[in-house]
Amino acid sequence: MREATLRDVATRAGVSIRTVSNVVNGYAPVSDTLRAKVETALSELDYRPNLIARNLKQGRSGMLCLVVPELDVPYFAELARAVIAAGRRHGYAVMVDQTDADPVRERELLTRNSRLTLFDGLILSPLTLSAQELRERGNKTPVVLLGEHIFDGSFSHVAIDNVAAARDATAHLISLGRTRIAAVGDQPYRTGETAQLRTAGYRQALERAGLPYDPALVRPTERFHRRLGATAATALMALDSPPDAIFCYNDLLALGAVRGLLTAGVRVPDDVAVIGIDGIEEGEFATPSLSTIVPDKQAIATLAVESLVALIEGGVAPAPAEVRAAHTLLPRESTIGR
Amino acid sequence: MREATLRDVATRAGVSIRTVSNVVNGYAPVSDTLRAKVETALSELDYRPNLIARNLKQGRSGMLCLVVPELDVPYFAELARAVIAAGRRHGYAVMVDQTDADPVRERELLTRNSRLTLFDGLILSPLTLSAQELRERGNKTPVVLLGEHIFDGSFSHVAIDNVAAARDATAHLISLGRTRIAAVGDQPYRTGETAQLRTAGYRQALERAGLPYDPALVRPTERFHRRLGATAATALMALDSPPDAIFCYNDLLALGAVRGLLTAGVRVPDDVAVIGIDGIEEGEFATPSLSTIVPDKQAIATLAVESLVALIEGGVAPAPAEVRAAHTLLPRESTIGR
Structure with a gap:
């Protein structure tokens, strides 16, 4: 079926095209009587304004x-x-x-x-x-x-400031007396990524506290998903010298890590403290509730x-x-x- | 700055408008030499095809x-x-x-x-x-x-089938021996809503099991958010005769309810079992992990x-x-x- 045009509507309503256009586009006021006629014709003909055409004119x-x-x-x-x-x-x-x-x-x-x-x-x-x-x-x-x-x-x-955010998260763990802090979420193969900035911030915090950097405690993950956090935490706990805290590069990784630890019988935070980044609502209602860095x-x-x-x-x-x-x-x- | 047109591109490239159009719109094959000229002119003039105009013609x-x-x-x-x-x-x-x-x-x-x-x-x-x-x-x-x-x-x-989904959730709680089952998420002021169908399914399951319907156990919530689930669960536990199970109308309400119960020292599921609807990934990684009805x-x-x-x-x-x-x-x- 051919789409109805302004001309079709005008003919049906017995008014000028300009009047129809004024009703449809709001260019100028129209009397209630004329408006009612036009509205009826618009409905009967199932008129769809050509918004694409209008945008074409406006370029927006x-x-x-x-x-x-x-x-x-x-x-x-x-x-x-x-x-x-x-x-x-x-x-x-x-x-x-x-x-x-x-x-x-x-x-x-x-x-x-x-x-x-x-x-x-x-x-x-x-x-x-x-x-x-x-x-x-x-x-x-x-x-x-x-x-x-x-x-x-x-x-x-x-x-x-991702370097500062990661530094703050790591420094918080250090302030609680943790000394063997893991990092989950590095993406060393992606240049200039958020993940690399967070690794830099993590290393800065260790350095400022005089703590050694142990590459075995830095776990890359392909994405920032819950399941990968759980896997990384489980792997970290299998180390000869497991961590006493984990800084995760986002809250989903951290929530996954907490679940992985609890499933393995590790107490959070007593045995291992966990912090993320993102400030998502899910972390507020998790058990234990999740410590995090909240971006504005x-x-x-x-x-x-x-x-x-x-x-x-x-x-x-x-x-x-x-x-x-x-x-x-x-x-x-x-x-x-x- | 005026947007470049096909004509501008054709003039710059020293080819016909038709050739430019063939390159931009893929209407007909163009030799590599001509295509290269056109591509150079397109870049130099920063040409943006008028996709809005093209959609106008196609109506899609x-x-x-x-x-x-x-x-x-x-x-x-x-x-x-x-x-x-x-x-x-x-x-x-x-x-x-x-x-x-x-x-x-x-x-x-x-x-x-x-x-x-x-x-x-x-x-x-x-x-x-x-x-x-x-x-x-x-x-x-x-x-x-x-x-x-x-x-x-x-x-x-x-x-x-929201009635059946709610009935299945409630019947699951009944099958575990729970007899005082609350429902969180009713929206009685909205006619024909999902929430009302779920209340109907909840009542059907009680009826089929010969359990009484107690309006005090049905808690409306304005939306299906975590915080409202926590509030409702806390209110339910303050009843003289609190529930031994809670059916929540979605997973967020259920996750909030679990958090509210745990905060109050109520064990889940030992004291109160909780189930939701939606099958969201969050429920898989929560502690305790969340029972749910998974829509396809x-x-x-x-x-x-x-x-x-x-x-x-x-x-x-x-x-x-x-x-x-x-x-x-x-x-x-x-x-x-x-």
Whole structure:
């Protein structure tokens, strides 16, 4: 069936096309009588306004896209809530896309024909893209980056200070008298990653406390998932000299580690203290509740949306800014007990 | 700066507009030499194809939108992953929108000017919309519904059998010898809701086992969040005759209830057994691990996408179908212990 046009509606309603357009687009006031006629005709003809055509004229869709690796990683779901709220405050709808950290799908975003060109701007948390790929992308939609993966100064970028966050987490364990502290979540094969910055912070804290660095206590994990945390904790406890504390690079790894330890009969925190990063709600209701480093997600979301809106609406693009959001230590039962 | 057009690119490359169009749109093969010239000009001029214009011609965006109340409710995040995968199998990109269960935002989706008209179809999990509002919506984008909120036969609809799911959860507690079973998550003020179907299933299971129904054991909660589960469990334990088991209407309520019980010194499951619904990963790693009813999320996602694609591509809309996905009981430590 052919889609109804404004002309069809005007004919059916017995009014001018301009009147129909005024009702549909709100360009000018219309009397109640005329409006009623037009509304009836719109319904009878099942008229769908051509929003795509309207966007074409304006060159804007009013939509931003937040691209994250995995929505079922609660940090990203909680961040999405904050970004959606920040977008609304600036008059933008935010849609969320998930790449599953798949290099093929991350690269699709950059192509000239990417569907993301329908959006006015992207907030992107990439895991596999290089800075060069992002600079040379065919799709020139404005981009603001989250996280530490690409960090060469070409793009506006919002993140916490990951070195300091990891240092604070490790120092908290040291302050409790722990001396053999493991680290779970390193990703040595990915250059410039968040994980490597966290390893650096962990090592700094050990160094400042005069504690030795033991590579056997640093466990890489492919992703930041619960199951991998449980596996790593179990492996650590099988060492001849097991740890008395574990710093995990996110809360999911830490929650998995706690479960792995409890299943093996290890007491948390009495035998092994555990801390994560992310401040997700799940950690508050876990038993024991999870100590964590809480990034200021509201600030990350607000700063990212503000940077992006400046790029979209600013005319001249501002210089890429490196924006730091705050983080705070939140000690709970998994390190300090009840 | 004016956006570069195909004509600008053609002039710069010294080729015809048709050749540029063939390179950009892939309409016809182009020699390597010509293609290289065009690609260089495209980069130099920073050409962005007008995807909006192209969609206008085709009348399709190739995108579906999944609208959920809350992405930080893990059930929806896990479902989103499955819907995105199912969409890709059918050649559609799926974007995710979150309404925060806000009636204003749910109604925005339905307006003639809704940005969602950019999408070819919607998979909608509404919390406040009525069937009438949905039937009379200005935005005629094809819709498939998830969950039980609107269920009057006007729309294709995918859900588990919520009465049976609740009956199975309650019957599991009864099979363990529990006789005083509470229910947490009722929403008596919302007609035709998922929550009411679950209350019906709970009552059926009691009736079949010859157990009395005690309204004092049924606790409404405004939403299905951890904190509300903890509060409800604490209130239940303050009764003169507290329960020996709690059936929660989702896993988050159940995880909150477990935490509330443990904090109060109540042993789970020895003193009080707890079961939820949703089968989220969090319950597997909790201590005690959470017994649950697992909906077949893959089936829900696949059936929803298939129904929607049939509506979009089918020409004639198929009759609204009521599609049931399977669910299974997964007993874990929170009911059967270690």
